[in-house]
Amino acid sequence: MTADPLSRVFSALADPTRRDMVARLAVADATVNELAEPYDVTVQAVSKHLKVLEDAGLVSRSREAQRRPVRLEAEVFDLMTKWIERYRRQAEERYSRLDGLLATMPDDIGTNPPPQPPQTGAPT
Amino acid sequence: MTADPLSRVFSALADPTRRDMVARLAVADATVNELAEPYDVTVQAVSKHLKVLEDAGLVSRSREAQRRPVRLEAEVFDLMTKWIERYRRQAEERYSRLDGLLATMPDDIGTNPPPQPPQTGAPT
DNA sequence: CCTATAATCAACCGCATGGTTGATTAAGGA
């Protein structure tokens, strides 16, 4: 929970069960018990998964009587998409530039924001 | 390493140091020692990070004398992008549909591919 | 052949993570 937002999102989606929950929540909101039903684990385990997704900003919970319906939040997806697209594009550009020749680059580019320890600023 | 491809990629990018390596490799290929230089960890640790990225299909290593230059592979990015876009779109559609009303959906949709254990097929 | 350099392998350590069981809190309904 102390990690940066991007790490939290990627980390949250690194688990197949959590990805499946996201897939199901994209179709309809659901309660914890409903979400837990198809899986072979306890409700508590699912509750923990949900907390991970929530900390990552992927879902939110409201209150409605004693149930707490979970809903998917779409905004945070953009965070990932932006990061991915940025480097995918760069990588592809390098390819099409027959890069090999230009391997000796500006030389002050590998001196990026090095995340010494975990880092917190910049798009990383 | 026994995990499915999507889990491997998301998991690989959940670490800020590995994301920074990807960012730097998007600019230029590099050797393990070059990559390790800006970080405050041993070369062995960086070598491990590289293995994670390699297992995820994000980088490849060739051989050139005794050094093994690392290059970024762009293809696997699409895997993530497709997954993300699919569910982001679904989520946004639900929003614009003033979903609340249609909460009682087709009813055979939460019955997706439930990943009982880890799962291996389908786009997940 | 011997040595220096690039990188990995191997064993180990501390901590986070996914899972469990058992107890607790919150809200409705009889």
Place this chain on the structure above:
DNA sequence: TCCTTAATCAACCATGCGGTTGATTATAGG
């Protein structure tokens, strides 16, 4: 009020992961 249902909290356990140090494998070069 008492009981049932929904969900979380708490403690615990095994495994995985990021990191370390130390040894080992390749290749280049004197």
